[in-house]
Amino acid sequence: MLKFLEQLDRRVAFLLMGLAVAIPILFPLPLSYKPSPLAQSAFDAIDRLPDGSKVVFSFDYDPASSGELQPMSNALVYHCARKRHKLYFMALWAPGKTICTETIATVLLKYRPDAAYGEDYVELGYQSGNEGVIKIAATDLRQQYKTDIKGTPLEAIPMMEGVNNLQAMDLLITISAGYPGSKEWVQYFSTPFPRTRMITGTTGVQSVSLYPYIPNQIAGMLGAIKGAAEYETIVNEQYPVNGKPVPELGEGQRRMGPQLVAHMLMVSLILLGNAIFFMQRKARREGRR
Amino acid sequence: MKRAVPTLIAATVGFVLVIAFFIPATQSWGETAVVWFNILAGVAFILGGGNLVKVQLETISARRKGYGYAIVTLAAFFAMLAFGLLKIGVHPQAQYPLHPWAGPHDAPSSPFGWMYEYIFSPITATMFASLAFYVASAAFRAFRAKNVEAILLLGTAFLVLVGNTAIARITDALPESLAFLRLDSIVANLMTYLSTGAWRAITIGIAIGVAATSLRVLLGIDRPYLGRT
């Protein structure tokens, strides 16, 4: 038995993990969530702003992490759409620009069809330069962005009037998968310019490193798929469509099923690994005798 | 001379960036330095691309092990490059209908956009998702209760793993007086106090390490850009 367990191929763990994720995707689990204080404060940061406030949205992730981050992007954009905030979209990651355009089409324009480009939302797009983009845009947006993604000069965009830098924004929302992302926004924007509040959505791995910045630099945080599920719960409660949850805002909750089973599998694997470890130790001691 | 000039450039730019942090009038100098770096990195990209092509061509011509992969790499490289650079199949932009090249190369309706959406996105997402499998095998192998520290680590890992799932809600049944024993509040306290405290200590150590490393580079003691370290 011990020998069999010792020689257990790691591909068995791979197979079990595959099943642990696939089965709950095919057969969703009915689960409910209680919003954490961090998700609630992120919600409040958007909700307490007067309608039509200026919000800058930075898409700092790529398709690789969109499985983890897209549900929260949808929920946050939907919430801002219902609050009729003026949205300024940008991206520090090149693929973020495309994800941003898709999110606008599938969420913003669906739930706020009257939103006019240039008056209610604008896509500034991606600029290379990592944290350099933040540093420059924080003091002089027009030096960093001469035009929007359609090639229109910023001077010709009505909602850019009076917006000379990011300090003119009421709130910053960054959805971040790594570098450059939340940490750089904290370092180069929310710390030197505390007037604009910041909330962030981030991957599970990264979220641990952002706790030291809460609540002074970061007002609210959505960590991984759990954060998205919690945010969806709050937004669906507060801003339902025709009294029903929003169809686009269920993905986070749905993905919590595979997450639950996968976590349980991890716990079982760790327990199994330790059982093997103690059996080995016992066998070694007995061998020595 | 060959060593003095690069060292001088590195030291000057480094100190300008430091000064720009304190003196508002020099803030734009720091921004200029960042722009210069981006230009240099852009030029180096051509160098990197050239190197990639050279190495892959050599692999193919020498029929080295795995040269089939080199063919795939080159085909993918040139396909993306051609569709992106030449804007093949890009729709003209509504604002400038007479200029067919005015449309963005990566618009969702362009072939580049399709390749991005239907090839690149799924491949990268798959690579990232494979992390879940590696996490499982690493956890199985590495988390062993070898000593007291490892047992503490193991206990914390259990609490966080379970506390972050929907199953943690079963502890909501605990009365209000025992609310601190609910899994979600245990996890929140672990993250807010223990983990953050340790994190801060590591961060302070790193910050001092960064300062020392930067100082060594600025003073020319470490010169990785010159080959002499």
Next chain:
Amino acid sequence: MRAPIVRFALVSCAMLVVGAVRTHAAPPPPVEASAHDLPWDDGTAIEITWRAPESATNIAGYRVYRLLSTEEQKRALRDRRVAAADVAWKAAYESNTSASDRIELATAAATAAAERAGAEGMPDEVAVGTAAANALRYVAAPVESGRAIAFRVRSFDADGNESPAAEAGSAAATIEIFLGTRAWFFPLLIGLCAIIIGCILLARAGRPIKVRRIAGLDAIDEAVGRATEMGRPVLYIAGVQDMDNVQTVAGVTILGRVAKIAAEYDAKIEVPTARSLVMTAARDVVQTAYFEAGRHDAYNPDTIRYITDEQFGYVAYVAGRMVREKPATCIYMGQFYAESLLLSENGNAINAIQIAGTAESSQLPFFVAACDYTLIGEEFFAASAYLAGEPTQLGSLFGQDVSKLIAMVVIVAGVILSTLGGLGLSMPKAASDYLANSILAS
């Protein structure tokens, strides 16, 4: 009989109305309002100060207004006219569906609406923010640098009634020579540099420096030797970021030391890079290392190659290479993200000796789980100095440790002050507040 009742009712009503007016009376305006440039800033803020009016009890706060320039007033007026005309045009156009001259009707309605909107006049001010009743100052930011801007302040009560305006005059924001908010950071930085340079000088003067052993770095010799014995390469990854990242700089510096050991042991070293600039820097470093080891003939630039900037494309290449070539030793030194575990688990599967070092704290747990040795944060930055073993380098390492000790003392002092402050002692509380809000927040 009825008349006195009616009169009484009327008088009562009148009193009520007067009473209501009294309770809704506007609060008195603030006094001595003045606007001036915020000192020691980057020229983007103007400070407005005032005093509370005497005998004012019903003030809930103060609202600060910026006076609009003639140009701004004109623009605002134009916007209002355009918006009114737009609404009127649409309404008239849609309501006259059957009229043959609906366009003319709509145009006429729009013109009339624009004129009405223009006749209303424009307020010459815009509210910029509010201050609490006990805060007698407001910082208006960001404002355009160098242009004189006028402000006025009004107090308001709990019902929102505003006092007459107190003119604060105008001021222009100017750029100062030094940022006052970073006043403490500057001496702290100078102090830190002075400690490190001082320790370097001490080491150069011949003072023996003893540094603690770092197991991961002591293992490099053994790991490279193993690669030579097995006839397999050493794989070195200097992170996935560019040369503007200090971790990459440290990673490339350590590469120089490792390459020298590899040259001495006659082991093959492979360096796939994720950035072009890193490739050129790595080539220079490895070439110099081979030269210093007297093995310049063994240097092959083709083993240091650029793969791709794309994170997972890079991982796919390196993982594939690992499985095919089976390097005996894998060394990861630099900035890593999700690829940390993908790479190190693959390395583990091929039974390579693995040594990792990074300051990316979120990836440390993965490296610790999958590698034989992991350099955590500051150990990673100490690695190049440690491996060099020269007095100058060891001096900087010693300086790093002294700075850490000082940081620990400050933390302990802060905790003690904060605890005493929490017990109600005013001096320690003031000191801990100053430490947290002024010195450390700079």
